[in-house]
Amino acid sequence: MRFQQFLRNAGTSALALAALLVAWEIAARVTRLNPSIFPPPSAIGRTLLRLAEPSGGRSILGLDIVSSLLRLGLGLAIGAPVGLALGLAAGINRYARSIVHPLVNVLIPVPPYAWVPLLLVWLGPGNATITAATALSAALPLAYTTMAGVRGIDRLQVWAMESLGGDKRDVIRHVILPGALASILAGLRLSLGQSWRTLIGAEFLAARDSGLGFLIYHAQQFLAVDTMFAGLVTLGVLGFFLIYWLVTVIEDRTVVRWGVMTRR
Amino acid sequence: MQRPLERILPYAVFGGLLVLWQIGSDTGRLNPLLFPAPSKVVIALALGVVAPAKTGYALPVHVAHSLSLLTLGFIVGGVLGLCGGIAAGLSSLVYRSLSPILGFIAPIPAIAWTPVAMVWIGTGNPTILAIVALACFSEVIFNTITGVRSVPRLYLWQARSLGADRRFLFWHVLLPAALPSVLVGIRLGLAASWRALIGAEMFGGVAWGLGFVLYDAKQFYATDAMFAALLLVIAFSLALEQGVLRRVEYFTIERWGLARTLKA
Numbered sequence: 001m002r003f004q005q006f007l008r009n010a011g012t013s014a015l016a017l018a019a020l021l022v023a024w025e026i027a028a029r030v031t032r033l034n035p036s037i038f039p040p041p042s043a044i045g046r047t048l049l050r051l052a053e054p055s056g057g058r059s060i061l062g063l064d065i066v067s068s069l070l071r072l073g074l075g076l077a078i079g080a081p082v083g084l085a086l087g088l089a090a091g092i093n094r095y096a097r098s099i100v101h102p103l104v105n106v107l108i109p110v111p112p113y114a115w116v117p118l119l120l121v122w123l124g125p126g127n128a129t130i131t132a133a134t135a136l137s138a139a140l141p142l143a144y145t146t147m148a149g150v151r152g153i154d155r156l157q158v159w160a161m162e163s164l165g166g167d168k169r170d171v172i173r174h175v176i177l178p179g180a181l182a183s184i185l186a187g188l189r190l191s192l193g194q195s196w197r198t199l200i201g202a203e204f205l206a207a208r209d210s211g212l213g214f215l216i217y218h219a220q221q222f223l224a225v226d227t228m229f230a231g232l233v234t235l236g237v238l239g240f241f242l243i244y245w246l247v248t249v250i251e252d253r254t255v256v257r258w259g260v261m262t263r264r
Numbered sequence: 265m266q267r268p269l270e271r272i273l274p275y276a277v278f279g280g281l282l283v284l285w286q287i288g289s290d291t292g293r294l295n296p297l298l299f300p301a302p303s304k305v306v307i308a309l310a311l312g313v314v315a316p317a318k319t320g321y322a323l324p325v326h327v328a329h330s331l332s333l334l335t336l337g338f339i340v341g342g343v344l345g346l347c348g349g350i351a352a353g354l355s356s357l358v359y360r361s362l363s364p365i366l367g368f369i370a371p372i373p374a375i376a377w378t379p380v381a382m383v384w385i386g387t388g389n390p391t392i393l394a395i396v397a398l399a400c401f402s403e404v405i406f407n408t409i410t411g412v413r414s415v416p417r418l419y420l421w422q423a424r425s426l427g428a429d430r431r432f433l434f435w436h437v438l439l440p441a442a443l444p445s446v447l448v449g450i451r452l453g454l455a456a457s458w459r460a461l462i463g464a465e466m467f468g469g470v471a472w473g474l475g476f477v478l479y480d481a482k483q484f485y486a487t488d489a490m491f492a493a494l495l496l497v498i499a500f501s502l503a504l505e506q507g508v509l510r511r512v513e514y515f516t517i518e519r520w521g522l523a524r525t526l527k528a
Contacts, residue, residue: 009360016361037383098270099277106498109455109505113375113463113475114497117482117490122298197373201463204375205479213376217467220379228380232372239371 039226047226048233051215060215061234067210069238071127072199075134080191082135083142084184090143091150092176104143112137112198116205130202130211137198141190149183150176182255189247196239212238300488308488309495321477321489327496329472330461333389337396338457342450345401349408349449353442359409366405374399374456375463387469392461395468399460400453407449411442451509458504462497474500 021041028040035043051061090100115136119129153176161175203213212231219227282302288294289301296304312323352359374395381391415438423437465475474497481490 012357012360013364017364020365094267094270095273098266098273102274102278106502109458109501110498111459111462111501113459113466114478114494117466117478118494120482121485121487121490196371197375197459200373200376204378204463204467216376216379220382223383225380225383228383232376232380233368235372235376236368239373240367243371 035226036223037225039229043226044229044233047224048230051227051230061230064210064212064215064231065234065238068199068203068212071130071203071211072134072195072242075131075195075199076138076191078131079135079138079195080142080188083139083187083191084146086139087143087146087184087187088150088172088176088180090147091180092172097147100143101147104140104147108140108144112194113201113205116202119202120206125206126208129206130199133202133206134195134199138191138195141194142184142187145183145187145190146180149180149187152183153179178258185247185251185255188250189243192247193243196243200235297485297487300491304488305491305495308486309492312489312492320486321481321493323477323492323496326472326474326477326493327500330465330474331500333392333396333473334457334461337393337461338400338454340393341397341400341457342404342453344397345404345449345453346408346446348401349405349446350412352405353409353412354438359413366402369402370406374402374460378464378468382469389470392464392468392470392473395464396457396461399456403453403456404446404449407445407452408442411445411449412438414445415441447513451513454504454509458501 025040025042028035028038028043031038039047048061052059054062086096086100086104089096090104091097112133116129116133119132123129123132157175157179158171161171166174199211200213200216203211204217207214207217212235216228216231216235219225219231285294285299286301286303289296289299289304300308309323311318312321316322316325348362352362377398378391378395381394385391385394419437419441420433423433428437461473462475462478465473466479470476474493477493478490478497481487481493
């Protein structure tokens with residue numbers, strides 16, 4: 001029954017999507033607008049294939065995907081531990097909190113794109129600026145939610161650990177980290193989303209020769225809307241896997257399995 | 265229970281950093297071009313307000329320009345998202361038809377559409393407006409759908425069995441019950457609009473707005489003006505977050521007892 005319902009739902013969705021694509025295709029062909037500016041879906045598909053096709057041993061789209069993902073990965077690898085450390089420190093120590101809390105509160109609502117010109121002045125165009133912007137956007141939400149998660153831990157659990165003879169390390173390892181993990185993972189989801197957006201914006205302004213943002217932005221010089229759409233489709237697919245699927249898998253393996261978090 | 269040191273520490277740390285920055289920049293230890301002294305930034309900010317001819321940036325006009333585009337785009341995107349969200353929340357046919365398109369749009373950062381919008385609509389304010397509206401739209405529609413779909417069926421049955429007609433059901437049962445989620449959407453939508461606005465102003469080909477000042481000042485290495493614009497962006501981000509969003513939440517759902525915000 002469930003499965004049939006799923007099939008019916010998926011069927012309607014597929015039908016609606018197909019109808020939209022067909023209508024777009026027909027509209028683009030019948031109106032005879034410049035196909036470079038209003039490309040039909042078939043042309044976008046062809047462009048996507050052409051970009052993905054290896055030419056001279058290298059695929060342009062593959063190269064852009066790899067360099068975007070490397071920058072994102074590097075940014076996360078730098079930003080997430082920093083954010084986590086700041087959040088943990090601020091959650092545990094009141095003096096650290098008195099410095100980190102106002103800083104994070106002030107910086108968190110600022111659009112991350114606003115840092116890109118500043119970073120461009122400091123680091124110049126290229127990977128350093130993009131990675132730094134991505135790292136910053138990853139660190140802030142994680143610091144915020146980690147701090148909130150640690151502060152939300154029941155004092156009794158800490159006291160219980162201490163009265164059982166646990167030292168500070170035991171408290172952090174066995175009470176604070178598992179207790180705050182659900183918040184930390186929620187923060188990681190926010191961080192991923194935020195740094196994903198920042199990555200594309202920073203690549204618009206600072207990428208020198210590669211990246212999905214670079215691909216989309218520079219298609220503008222040639223009015224190549226089909227290339228832009230090819231980039232956007234890639235962004236949509238990659239972003240879906242990164243932002244929704246990846247974190248969901250991590251959550252399922254950890255907090256959901258431990259019963260700290262329940263899925264609705 | 266704040267300890268005295270806790271209260272003084274942030275002022276000491278941030279004040280100390282500012283003083284060091286000022287001294288470093290004045291003595292040339294820090295490159296004043298990359299790290300303009302705080303006093304220079306304040307002067308650039310003041311000049312931008314009082315005597316724009318001297319800095320080249322009439323900051324109040326740029327602020328007014330940004331805020332009006334933000335308001336307009338937020339309203340357009342919010343209303344579209346609200347209507348679409350209610351329609352998709354009520355009718356499963358609409359939901360199933362829209363979901364593949366929405367699922368595709370969601371992981372793509374709104375600003376990634378800027379090059380497409382620039383080719384289709386042309387450079388200038390309408391493009392920025394479209395991007396700001398799109399950013400708001402996707403946040404609002406998702407949360408509205410969630411809100412409407414998660415209204416307990418029991419409420420609807422109960423009201424109907426007491427003789428409520430469709431109109432009453434919509435205005436007095438469905439909408440209030442969906443409101444907390446809708447307000448979350450509006451809140452996220454405003455934040456997303458603001459982010460997208462700053463990004464789109466940087467590469468949307470306009471000559472006004474805070475994002476434009478940031479990027480333009482960077483091009484000319486007018487770093488004091490760039491920092492002044494950054495200060496304004498930070499100030500308005502905070503004002504939006506604390507002044508507008510928190511207050512909206514307080515006056516609506518908190519007062520009506522639908523939700524309580526956590527006091528930090």
